[in-house]
Amino acid sequence: xxxxxxxxxxxxxxxxxxxxxxxxxxxxxxxxxxxxxxxxxxxxxxxxxxxxxxxxxxxxxxxxxxxxxxxxxxxxxxxxxxxxxx
Numbered sequence: 001x002x003x004x005x006x007x008x009x010x011x012x013x014x015x016x017x018x019x020x021x022x023x024x025x026x027x028x029x030x031x032x033x034x035x036x037x038x039x040x041x042x043x044x045x046x047x048x049x050x051x052x053x054x055x056x057x058x059x060x061x062x063x064x065x066x067x068x069x070x071x072x073x074x075x076x077x078x079x080x081x082x083x084x085x086x
Contacts, residue, residue: 036075043071 030036048067055066076082
């Protein structure tokens, strides 16, 4: 007696509530009216050439892109978070 059961799960199916495709798109979790989206939009218009020049003069390796770190720090300051432990 053969029982044909499928135990293979399709992890690439997309549902409205969540995403099963690996690398997760975390932007889907942010509400459309959140202040972080406005800040990202404003910061995308900036010129980051001087930031990259200053970063590369020190001779550090890139673990986090300076542009992304600047966005994180800017958002933290806008939320009155001044410590990396918070």
